[in-house]
Amino acid sequence: MSDWLQYNWEWEQQPVTIHVDLQYWELLPTLAYSHLIYISCAPKKPAAAGFSRAEEKAVTTLTETLLRQMQENALYVGLVEAQALRQYYFYTSDPALINQASAICRAEQKLLITCGQVEEPHYATYYAFLFPDDAKLQSVENASFIREVARHGGDTELVRRITMMMAFPTFEGRESYLAELPGTGLVAGVTETVPHATHPYCVTVHGYSTLHLMDLNRCTARAIRSAVPFDGMLERLDADFIEKH
Numbered sequence: 001m002s003d004w005l006q007y008n009w010e011w012e013q014q015p016v017t018i019h020v021d022l023q024y025w026e027l028l029p030t031l032a033y034s035h036l037i038y039i040s041c042a043p044k045k046p047a048a049a050g051f052s053r054a055e056e057k058a059v060t061t062l063t064e065t066l067l068r069q070m071q072e073n074a075l076y077v078g079l080v081e082a083q084a085l086r087q088y089y090f091y092t093s094d095p096a097l098i099n100q101a102s103a104i105c106r107a108e109q110k111l112l113i114t115c116g117q118v119e120e121p122h123y124a125t126y127y128a129f130l131f132p133d134d135a136k137l138q139s140v141e142n143a144s145f146i147r148e149v150a151r152h153g154g155d156t157e158l159v160r161r162i163t164m165m166m167a168f169p170t171f172e173g174r175e176s177y178l179a180e181l182p183g184t185g186l187v188a189g190v191t192e193t194v195p196h197a198t199h200p201y202c203v204t205v206h207g208y209s210t211l212h213l214m215d216l217n218r219c220t221a222r223a224i225r226s227a228v229p230f231d232g233m234l235e236r237l238d239a240d241f242i243e244k245h
Contacts, residue, residue: 002021002023003021003022003023004019004020004021004022005019005020005022005132005140006018006019006020007132007136007137007139007140008139008143008213008214008217009136009139009217010214010217010218011080011082014082014083015082015213015214016080016081016082016085017080017081017082018078018079018080018081018130018132018136019078019079019080019081020077020078020126020130020131020132021076021077021078022131024075024077024091024126025131028075028077028091028123028126028127029123031075031091031093032093033074033075033091033092033093034091034093034119034120034121034123035091035092035093035094035095035097035098035117035118035119035120036089036090036091036117036118036119036120036123036125037070037074037089037090037091037092037097037098037101037115037116037117038087038088038089038090038115038116038117038118038125039066039087039088039090039101039104039105039113039114039115040085040086040087040088040113040114040115041059041062041085041086041087041105041108041111041112041113042084042085042086042111042112042113043055043084043111043112044110044111044112046112048084049083049084050083050084051083051084054110055110055111058108058110058111059086059111061108062086062104062108062111062113063086063088065104066088066101066104069100069104070090070097070100070101070104071090073092073093073094073097074090074091074092074094074097075090075091075092076088076089076090077089077090077091077126077130078125078126078130089125089126089130091120091123091126095117098115098116098117101115101117102115133225134224134228134233134234135217135220135221135224135225136221138217138220138221138224138234138237139213139217139220141237142213142216142217142220142237143213145211145216145237145239146211146213146216149211149239149241152241153243153244154211154241154242154243154244155211155242155243155244155245156210156211156212156244157210157211157212158210158242159208159209159210160208160209160210160211160239160240160242161206161207161208161239161240162206162207162208162209162216162219162220162237162238162239163189163204163205163206163237163238163239164186164204164205164206164207164220164223164234164236164237164238165202165203165204165234165235165236165237166202166203166204166205166223166227166232166233166234166235167194167197167199167200167201167202167232167233167234167235168199168201168202168227168230168231168232168233169198169199169200169201169231170201170230170231171201173201173230173231173232174191174201174202174203174230174232176229176230177203177226177227177230177232178203180226181205181226183226184222184223184226185207185222186205186206186207186222186223186226187205187206187207188203188204188205188206189203189204189205189206190203190204191203199231199232199233199235202235205223207219207222207223209239211239220234220237
């Protein structure tokens with residue numbers, strides 16, 4: 001059964017929405033679908049900022065065609081969506097399926113479409129790009145946090161202090177993280193120990209950001225990814241509240 005997640009991230013210096021079917025996290029290694037087919041569609045005019053209304057209809061038709069014809073012999077695992085891009089990802093056991101994908105692309109005249117194939121025995125695109133690590137998964141929580149601030153009349157435009165509670169399973173891990181923290185652009189706050197927690201050794205760290213989602217994502221990603229070598233995690237997020245005028 002499909003288990004789709006979508007989250008907002010930054011890719012090739014543009015904001016994108018990534019859709020990924022989480023069900024394949026455990027399934028992919030048990031299958032022989034090691035050929036990745038990727039299909040990209042963009043507006044006919046390369047400099048266009050987005051799809052026209054007619055092109056949007058063509059994208060919808062293309063999506064339906066791909067899912068109907070490709071899924072018989074391939075696994076549809078993800079989609080990257082931007083204002084002027086749709087990029088689809090399929091894994092298959094049949095390298096000749098690229099011919100069918102190419103035929104579908106050639107039949108669509110309203111869009112600029114490219115497709116390709118690469119051997120991926122370890123499913124690198126799925127595990128390293130589409131499937132969210134903790135930093136990418138936090139973007140879902142960040143979006144919810146921003147919505148709550150806006151709902152309570154908060155300003156999301158101005159830079160303010162972001163406070164993140166980081167938690168570690170060992171005292172040594174927290175101390176090693178603190179030693180590395182100056183290189184991240186974040187500042188350490190208070191430390192505390194939470195008895196009986198799986199990650200009892202905590203420290204608040206501070207950064208500065210607007211509450212634009214991409215800005216906040218970059219801030220939380222710095223904190224989370226710098227904590228990964230020490231088995232740390234982001235326990236709690238907060239930000240100074242600035243009322244909207």
